Amino acid sequence: MARFLVSRFLSLLAVLGVVLTLTFVLFRVAPGGPFSFERDLTEAQVLAKEVQYKLDGPLYRQVGRWWQDALRGDFRESMKSRNFTVAEILGQSLPVSFALGGVAFVLAASGGIAVGALAAARQNRWPDRLAMTGALLAISLPTFVTGPLLVLSLALGLSWFPVGGWTSWKHVVLPAICLAIPYGAYVARLMRNSMVEVLGADFIRTARAKGLPERQVIFKHALKVAVLPVVSYLGPLAAGLLTGSVVVESIFGIPGAGQHFVNSILNKDGFLLMGAVAVYCVLLVALNFLVDVIYCVLDRRIKMYE
Amino acid sequence: MSSRAPSPAAPGRAASDPLSGWERLKLDRLAMLSLGVLLLSALACFLVPPLMEAARNTTSASTYAPPGTEVSAMGGGVYRAWLGTDASGRDVLYRVLSGGRVSLVVGLCAAAVSLFIGTLVGMTAGFYGGKVDSFLMRLVDVLYANPRVLFVLILISALTGPLSLGINEARAAAEARGWDTVRQWVDGAIPYQRTLILIFCLGVIEWLTMARIVRGQVLVLKEQQFIAAARVLGQSRWKIMVRHLLPNLWTVILTYLTLTVPVVVLDESFLSFLGLGIEEPASSWGTLLKEGAGAVNPLISRWWLLVTPGVAMGLTLLALNFLGDALRDAFDVR
Numbered sequence: 001m002a003r004f005l006v007s008r009f010l011s012l013l014a015v016l017g018v019v020l021t022l023t024f025v026l027f028r029v030a031p032g033g034p035f036s037f038e039r040d041l042t043e044a045q046v047l048a049k050e051v052q053y054k055l056d057g058p059l060y061r062q063v064g065r066w067w068q069d070a071l072r073g074d075f076r077e078s079m080k081s082r083n084f085t086v087a088e089i090l091g092q093s094l095p096v097s098f099a100l101g102g103v104a105f106v107l108a109a110s111g112g113i114a115v116g117a118l119a120a121a122r123q124n125r126w127p128d129r130l131a132m133t134g135a136l137l138a139i140s141l142p143t144f145v146t147g148p149l150l151v152l153s154l155a156l157g158l159s160w161f162p163v164g165g166w167t168s169w170k171h172v173v174l175p176a177i178c179l180a181i182p183y184g185a186y187v188a189r190l191m192r193n194s195m196v197e198v199l200g201a202d203f204i205r206t207a208r209a210k211g212l213p214e215r216q217v218i219f220k221h222a223l224k225v226a227v228l229p230v231v232s233y234l235g236p237l238a239a240g241l242l243t244g245s246v247v248v249e250s251i252f253g254i255p256g257a258g259q260h261f262v263n264s265i266l267n268k269d270g271f272l273l274m275g276a277v278a279v280y281c282v283l284l285v286a287l288n289f290l291v292d293v294i295y296c297v298l299d300r301r302i303k304m305y306e
Numbered sequence: 307m308s309s310r311a312p313s314p315a316a317p318g319r320a321a322s323d324p325l326s327g328w329e330r331l332k333l334d335r336l337a338m339l340s341l342g343v344l345l346l347s348a349l350a351c352f353l354v355p356p357l358m359e360a361a362r363n364t365t366s367a368s369t370y371a372p373p374g375t376e377v378s379a380m381g382g383g384v385y386r387a388w389l390g391t392d393a394s395g396r397d398v399l400y401r402v403l404s405g406g407r408v409s410l411v412v413g414l415c416a417a418a419v420s421l422f423i424g425t426l427v428g429m430t431a432g433f434y435g436g437k438v439d440s441f442l443m444r445l446v447d448v449l450y451a452n453p454r455v456l457f458v459l460i461l462i463s464a465l466t467g468p469l470s471l472g473i474n475e476a477r478a479a480a481e482a483r484g485w486d487t488v489r490q491w492v493d494g495a496i497p498y499q500r501t502l503i504l505i506f507c508l509g510v511i512e513w514l515t516m517a518r519i520v521r522g523q524v525l526v527l528k529e530q531q532f533i534a535a536a537r538v539l540g541q542s543r544w545k546i547m548v549r550h551l552l553p554n555l556w557t558v559i560l561t562y563l564t565l566t567v568p569v570v571v572l573d574e575s576f577l578s579f580l581g582l583g584i585e586e587p588a589s590s591w592g593t594l595l596k597e598g599a600g601a602v603n604p605l606i607s608r609w610w611l612l613v614t615p616g617v618a619m620g621l622t623l624l625a626l627n628f629l630g631d632a633l634r635d636a637f638d639v640r
Contacts, residue, residue, distance in 0.1 A: 015451045019452050023456075023460070026464065030460065136624055137624050139568075140568060140624045140626075140627055141619070142579070142595065144595055145598075145612065145619075148598070148612055149612070151602060152602055246455075261455070261456060262459065262580055265456065265463055273456075281453075284451060
């Protein structure tokens with residue numbers, strides 16, 4: 001197991017290196033460089049700017065110097081918002097996104113697993129049909145439809161929650177639900193399919209033949225095995241949720257990190273983009289590794305039980 | 307096709323299975339209903355807007371008129387706006403139907419691009435195996451780890467400049483040589499620049515799943531006897547891939563085409579929401595939803611601007627997803 005984990009870790013590190021280098025190269029190769037917003041720069045001025053931002057010289061040296069700085073924890077200054085370092089910008093907005101994404105993650109994972117398991121237990125009867133149709137509908141609608149609809153019904157109609165902003169716990173509820181809906185639906189579908197498969201397995205038939213109550217069969221025996229495919233999806237899910245959804249944050253007026261992902265590209269703010277991508281990728285890689293570890297532990301326990 | 311290969315639906319299934327994939331699909335009432343909804347939605351989007359009064363697409367003084375209002379357009383012509391009007395007094399029904407046309411075309415074309423790339427990569431990886439396979443699959447892994455949304459954004463912002471430059475140059479070159487038909491073609495393409503870029507970029511992003519699935523299927527197929535027979539007969543690898551593997555992959559491809567279209571339509575609407583998708587005056591469901599989302603506010607809620615495109619898009623994508631799921635079950639594709 002240790003060997004498997006070490007090799008997984010190394011390959012994930014390689015992915016991290018490739019993705020970040022690729023992003024840097026794309027950003028440098030793309031036409032309309034970072035200084036194209038400033039008027040009528042002479043060639044000498046462009047060169048001076050490049051030297052100032054350490055973007056002169058051949059491409060591989062530019063990448064190399066960025067990596068040197070990044071590994072020392074210096075993500076440089078934003079090229080657009082002067083006087084702010086990338087670390088400062090992300091340091092202000094990431095905690096907000098993490099709070100929102102964390103709540104949404106718990107909602108999506110727990111809700112999805114519960115709905116999926118219940119649907120599988122009532123396979124092909126109306127609770128199953130209803131839940132799976134609902135899940136498919138949730139996947140088919142973008143968050144900028146569900147978001148305003150939630151606002152329209154729960155905030156404007158019933159006045160249970162505020163319309164937007166980010167000051168009290170009440171402000172977290174609607175955006176978190178909105179963010180969790182499509183992911184929760186995906187988890188529910190995954191969970192239902194894997195549970196249906198597990199419920200047809202031999203060891204479940206044995207458990208039922210022993211005369212165990214159905215509740216115990218489902219929650220004690222089947223759930224543990226059926227949850228495995230879901231666990232492997234939770235890594236990318238968490239990385240996506242924690243770095244924030246641009247759309248949800250803009251609908252509810254939340255000062256999260258999502259806007260920086262998009263704006264850095266539109267403004268050609270390369271270092272901010274690199275910082276944002278670095279955070280996303282490190283999270284993704286770390287969480288994927290965590291999932292692998294969990295998988296190993298879970299899997300061993302299951303083998304012991306079987 | 308079936309004369310030289312086993313039933314495409316059933317690699318490895320017992321020959322005694324009485325129902326083919328199509329027969330199983332026809333028995334699935336939900337799938338047939340979805341197919342009906344899809345056909346209806348496509349027909350409505352493509353055929354109805356040209357039949358409606360032209361006045362519906364022109365601006366009028368009655369902005370944000372609620373559903374059912376009688377509207378008189380600027381250039382003359384009176385119609386009843388069954389689903390209300392938008393910020394410039396245009397008919398929402400007309401805009402949703404013609405926007406659906408753009409969304410569906412972008413969805414289908416981009417899904418076709420992704421299908422082409424995915425099938426090519428998947429077949430090559432699966433059939434050649436060895437180093438080719440592991441290289442291509444590592445590539446897919448790395449691209450999976452990339453934040454997809456960022457990748458699309460970078461691609462779009464990188465391609466927008468060069469494409470318009472290229473179009474301008476092509477137009478100038480055609481003009482200089484007096485090629486009128488070519489120039490007219492290029493002129494015709496100018497308003498569709500954004501759409502072309504979107505189709506290309508979304509297609510380039512969404513092929514990963516397709517490649518994995520096709521590769522898996524090819525790995526199963528290439529061990530079967532009819533492939534071995536083709537090899538023994540001395541057919542070239544290319545011929546085996548095109549003549550023997552491809553016909554047996556088409557149910558897989560059809561299934562994932564059906565499942566990729568909704569993903570692409572969602573992506574397009576997301577990009578339109580960020581202002582990077584389809585641009586005015588053309589509209590797609592994404593741009594309409596963006597307007598609709600902005601129209602929900604604490605003072606006056608113009609819900610029809612959000613609900614109408616929302617329902618149209620939701621229903622169409624739901625039907626596509628249902629149909630895709632049913633295809634996957636019927637042909638037993640994993």
